[in-house]
Amino acid sequence: MDTLARTIEILRDLVAFPTVSSDSNQDLIAYIANLLQDCGATVDVITAPCGNKANLFATLGPEVDGGILLSGHSDVVPVTDQNWSSDPFALTERDTHLFGRGTCDMKGFIAATLAMAPYFAAQIKARPLHFAFTYDEEVGCFGAQHLAQKLQDRGLTPGVAIIGEPTQMRIIEGHKGCYEYSTHFRGLEGHGSAPDLGVNAVEFAVKYVARLLELKQALQGMAPSDSPFDPPWTTVNVGAMNGGVAHNVIASKAQVDWEMRPVQASDAEFVKSALRQTCETDFLPKMRTVHPEATIELETIGEVAGLIPTDKNEARQIVSELTGANGADLVAFGTEAGIFQALGTDVVVCGPGSIEQAHKADEFLSLDQLSQCLTMLSRLGDRL
Structure with missing residues (x-):
């Protein structure tokens, strides 16, 4: 043979x-x-x-x-x-x-x-x-x-x-590298007619995605001058978002699945540090004013070097x-x-x-x- x-x-x-x-x-x-x-x-x-x-x-x-x-x-x-x-x-x-x-x-x-x-x-x-x-x-x-x-x-x-x-x-x-994450939001459910009495996890997930998109834009100006990649900067992609159970229920849970493709390790740390700071100084204090047990947790699916x-x-x-x-x-x-x-x-x-x-x-x-x-x-x- x-x-x-x-x-x-x-x-x-x-x-x-x-x-x-x-x-x-x-x-x-x-x-x-x-x-x-x-x-x-x-x-x-x-x-x-x-x-x-x-x-x-x-x-x-x-x-x-x-x-x-x-x-x-x-x-x-x-x-x-x-x-x-x-x-x-x-x-x-x-x-x-x-x-x-x-x-x-x-x-x-x-x-x-x-x-x-x-x-x-x-x-x-x-x-x-x-x-x-x-x-x-x-x-x-x-x-x-x-x-x-x-x-x-x-x-x-x-x-x-x-x-x-x-x-x-x-x-x-x-x-490029491939770093994949899922960010989990835990709030407090309640009736949709009284939104101030609950913590809407979906709303904070939306704000989190908005912050990701700001960082995505910022990364375009951080590309190394000699980057051989196309595009030459670190990219961010929001792959999926889900949460909530019904139109009239304050969502107690939400999840954002996202990834970035770093051209340099410092970009990955920049994104994670910025998100961590936003969550700790802005999102979580607001969530915990209503519900002290509210959480935002970043789950690392995989961080594969380029x-x-x-x-x-x-x-x-x-x-x-x-x-x-x-x-x-x-x-x-x-x-x-x-x-x-x-x-x-x-x-x-x-x-x-x-x-x-x-x-x-x-x-x-x-x-x-x-x-x-x-x-x-x-x-x-x-x-x-």
């Missing part, structure tokens, strides 16, 4: 595991562990704190600093309320495209690395090759953060990491040589890359497929993109 056919076979198996972020990925991780152990890799399955998910970290060659890491996330987004033309968890091939949930985001890359693993094993010399497959990337990159801490505890730092998110095999050297372009980047150099690409680009979407960069690893994002197909019904990966990925990995094996 040729390598492309073997990759499709593995991808078929991977797609069949419905690893939606809300569910367990342990069966898929066990499947991957078996394949890599059969190649002679040292495999470490790291169970998540919740007990029903896991990361996998595997090594071909000596377990020393400076190795090359191939990384991908195992979880996928839901298919609920999406109109698929075929079973999303059964790989379907039509017109040189492979359809199925996760084919491009990002089980296609994972399948390619696993299909190449026997060749990598035969080529390994002094520099190790690592595999990292994580849980919960789609809901906050929690698996990668857990794995990074484990690597720090072991004192192991890969020299180079290739994150195989769908970039159409372009080399990506930078993206990938910062650097002048020296061995990962960019290696992948440029492997693909023949001249230069590197930036993207708007977030990845786990910044988490590995924070370890001291040189990182790029490069993988098969287009982000335009990710998260949609009839998600697909083209055979041409998968073949290009295999070519890159084959060349990587040649130089191990």
Whole structure:
């Protein structure tokens, strides 16, 4: 069986595991562990704190600093309320495209690395090759953060990491961070005819959103002069807002879901500090004048570091040589890359497929993109 056919076979198996972020990925991780152990890799399955998910970290060659890491996330987004033309968890091939949930985001890359693993094993010399497959990337990159801490505890730092998110095999050297929050408001319910006797959580949530929009505007004037991003400033987005139960009831609860995409860490602290000051000196005193137990609580869903372009980047150099690409680009979407960069690893994002197909019904990966990925990995094996 040729390598492309073997990759499709593995991808078929991977797609069949419905690893939606809300569910367990342990069966898929066990499947991957078996394949890599059969190649002679040292495999470490790291169970998540919740007990029903896991990361996998595997090594071909000596377990020393400076190795090359191939990384991908195992979880996928839901298919609920999406109109698929075929079973999303059964790989379907039509017109040189492979359809199925996760084919491009990002089980296609994972399948390619696993299909190449026997060749990598035969080529390994002094520099190790690592595999990292994580849980919960789609809901906050929690698996990668857990794995990074484990690597720090072991004192192991890969020299180079290739994150195989769908970039159409372009080399990506930078993206903004992604910080997601939910702010919860607790007031005092009452009859709508007597608003002064209650604390309307929805009204204070609206004021909070108005403050967010002021900060959003202020951030546009704070962009670094050399920011490579588009737009060059930190962005803020209010994604959802809900609260209250009826037209004539003072709302006792409300929630605002929002995010920011920092271009620099100081911007994130600016936003959080300004919101904290507004709540502590304005909103809460007014709320507690009527109801001393009123609260505003900021829940951190996830704070994922961005990938910062650097002048020296061995990962960019290696992948440029492997693909023949001249230069590197930036993207708007977030990845786990910044988490590995924070370890001291040189990182790029490069993988098969287009982000335009990710998260949609009839998600697909083209055979041409998968073949290009295999070519890159084959060349990587040649130089191990």
